[in-house]
Amino acid sequence: DAMVIQNPRYQVTQFGKPVTLSCSQTLNHNVMYWYQQKSSQAPKLLFHYYDKDFNNEADTPDNFQSRRPNTSFCFLDIRSPGLGDAAMYLCATSEYPDITGYEQYFGPGTRLTVT
Amino acid sequence: DQQVKQNSPSLSVQEGRISILNCDYTNSMFDYFLWYKKYPAEGPTFLISISSIKDKNEDGRFTVFLNKSAKHLSLHIVPSQPGDSAVYFCAARAGATNKLIFGTGTLLAVQP
Numbered sequence: 001d002a003m004v005i006q007n008p009r010y011q012v013t014q015f016g017k018p019v020t021l022s023c024s025q026t027l028n029h030n031v032m033y034w035y036q037q038k039s040s041q042a043p044k045l046l047f048h049y050y051d052k053d054f055n056n057e058a059d060t061p062d063n064f065q066s067r068r069p070n071t072s073f074c075f076l077d078i079r080s081p082g083l084g085d086a087a088m089y090l091c092a093t094s095e096y097p098d099i100t101g102y103e104q105y106f107g108p109g110t111r112l113t114v115t
Numbered sequence: 116d117q118q119v120k121q122n123s124p125s126l127s128v129q130e131g132r133i134s135i136l137n138c139d140y141t142n143s144m145f146d147y148f149l150w151y152k153k154y155p156a157e158g159p160t161f162l163i164s165i166s167s168i169k170d171k172n173e174d175g176r177f178t179v180f181l182n183k184s185a186k187h188l189s190l191h192i193v194p195s196q197p198g199d200s201a202v203y204f205c206a207a208r209a210g211a212t213n214k215l216i217f218g219t220g221t222l223l224a225v226q227p
Binding site for chain 2: 004006009031040041042043044045048090092094096097102103104105106107108109
């Protein structure tokens, strides 16, 4: 089945220790997204790629970086995690948008704990 | 500033009855609305959507209603089933960017 895969599902890192979360997709979608979701809050878009074009949200901290080496893979790098970065990180994909809209397909998420 | 609001954190409904989940928005530029369903330890799954040029869209037991003048949409599930118990997120898109703004979700519990 075509899908969005996130690894690992659970990640524990130490305060200040860099961590990388990965996302892969078999849907062959051109657009990939990273969201952060904290408990009882709405998923918040961090950045997204149209193909290799990177689009950062204005309020995404510099501590968060991303790489998309090819269509199938996308990585989220947190350079110096703080306690406030503990959250669920969701990867999503979609076709190019048009006026009819395309839904986004989400992976299962990576739960990040910072100790 | 929360542009998409789901004011009911939780809702409990008896099996077989109707579930109505509500969502309000503030940005008149939103042109497309989606509902997602999320089970614990899984990512959100697309459920149903509606364009701003329509006022109703139906898919099986799920119907979404849009009231543009009130900037309000609702998701109706009828009849409700225990497997519908999940968190439901309302999301809105502004223009052709496909960037979605999500609400905080409503936890639906369908009691057998």
